[in-house]
Amino acid sequence: MAELHERFAKLTCAHVADACLRLHIPVRTVSLTAVFPARIAGRVLPVQHVGSVDIFLEAFGSAAPGDVLVVDNAARRDEACAGDLVAAEAKAAGLSGLVLWGLHRDTVDIKEIGLPVYSLGAMPTGPLRLDPLPSDALEFATVGEWTVTRDDVVLGDEDGITFVPADRVDELFGLAESIRDTERRQSELIKAGTTLREQLGFDAYLAARAERPGLTFREHLRGVGGAIEE
Numbered sequence: 725m726a727e728l729h730e731r732f733a734k735l736t737c738a739h740v741a742d743a744c745l746r747l748h749i750p751v752r753t754v755s756l757t758a759v760f761p762a763r764i765a766g767r768v769l770p771v772q773h774v775g776s777v778d779i780f781l782e783a784f785g786s787a788a789p790g791d792v793l794v795v796d797n798a799a800r801r802d803e804a805c806a807g808d809l810v811a812a813e814a815k816a817a818g819l820s821g822l823v824l825w826g827l828h829r830d831t832v833d834i835k836e837i838g839l840p841v842y843s844l845g846a847m848p849t850g851p852l853r854l855d856p857l858p859s860d861a862l863e864f865a866t867v868g869e870w871t872v873t874r875d876d877v878v879l880g881d882e883d884g885i886t887f888v889p890a891d892r893v894d895e896l897f898g899l900a901e902s903i904r905d906t907e908r909r910q911s912e913l914i915k916a917g918t919t920l921r922e923q924l925g926f927d928a929y930l931a932a933r934a935e936r937p938g939l940t941f942r943e944h945l946r947g948v949g950g951a952i953e954e
Contacts, residue, residue: 725766725791726790726791726911727768728787728790728819728893729766729798729876730766731784731897732765732879732897733763733896734904735900735901735904737880737883737884737886737936739752739901739903739907740841740879740886740900741886742743742900742902742903742917743896743897743899743903744886744896746903747892747895747896747899748897749888749889749892749896752870752876752888753887753888754870754874754885755885755922756824756880756885756886757843758830758840758841758882759828759834759835759841759846760835760840760841761879761880762821763879764792764819764820764823764840764842764879764890765792765877765878766790766792766819767788767790767791767792767876767877767878767879767890768791768794768873768876768878769783769792769793769794769874770783770794770796770863770864770865770873771793771795771796771823771861771862771865772856772861772862772865772866773795773796773797773826773851774794774854774855774856774861775854776851776854777809777810778822779861780793780795780810780864781813782812784813784814784817784819785793786862787818787904788818789817789818790820791818791820791821792824793814793819794867794872795822795823795825795865796826796863796865796866796867796921797824797825797826797827798826799825799844801844801847803826803827803839803850803852803853804827804847804848804851805826805827805828805851806822806824806826806829806841806845807829807830807833807834807850808829808830808832808837809824811830811833811839811841813920814835814839815837815839819839819842820840820879821841822839822843823841823842823843823878823885824842824844825844825865825867825881826844827843827844827846828843829848834954835894836898840886842885867887871888875889875890875891875921876888877890890891910923914944924944924945924948925948925950
């Protein structure tokens with residue numbers, strides 16, 4: 725898990741999303757915001773929230789160091805599903821963060837605890853309900869349109885959250901690092917006076933498209949080694 729954090733520290737979710745696209749892996753991204761600027765990377769520890777904190781405590785009992793608690797609260801906007809005590813207990817259990825498909829509370833205290841927490845926003849009140857607990861509440865979580873399990877890794881930065889298959893992380897990171905390096909070279913060339921259009925042979929693409937109307941820019945980019953779209 726330390727290697728995962730170390731490698732992701734030099735990447736972004738955007739790099740990883742582009743690598744997913746190239747490898748024909750579903751691009752599973754969600755727009756969530758960090759309670760304070762912090763990155764997150766770890767195996768998914770899924771939970772379906774039904775209104776009581778006991779499901780979190782149960783999940784912590786089976787957590788491995790570096791796991792990230794991923795809470796499915798169905799994007800509810802009428803309650804916060806986790807706060808400072810959950811964050812503190814997660815940190816004590818060795819988790820590396822929380823991802824909430826719902827709201828959080830106790831923002832000031834969470835910042836002081838220092839554990840990365842991503843959510844849809846904040847609200848003062850906790851759950852006022854207690855729904856039946858599904859038998860599979862610790863097996864998967866749905867976040868946005870994506871269903872994730874312990875076979876997934878969750879990554880988070882200033883752009884939001886990305887889920888990737890745990891068994892493809894090394895492959896994805898290798899390609900993401902290549903994409904990052906290509907984009908950095910392109911950026912440096914722009915600063916030095918060579919426009920992106922020049923680097924990517926955009927005039928040549930327009931001429932070729934005039935002759936072959938079905939030609940796409942992505943096809944052209946593959947030929948010149950551009951990394952701007954995939």
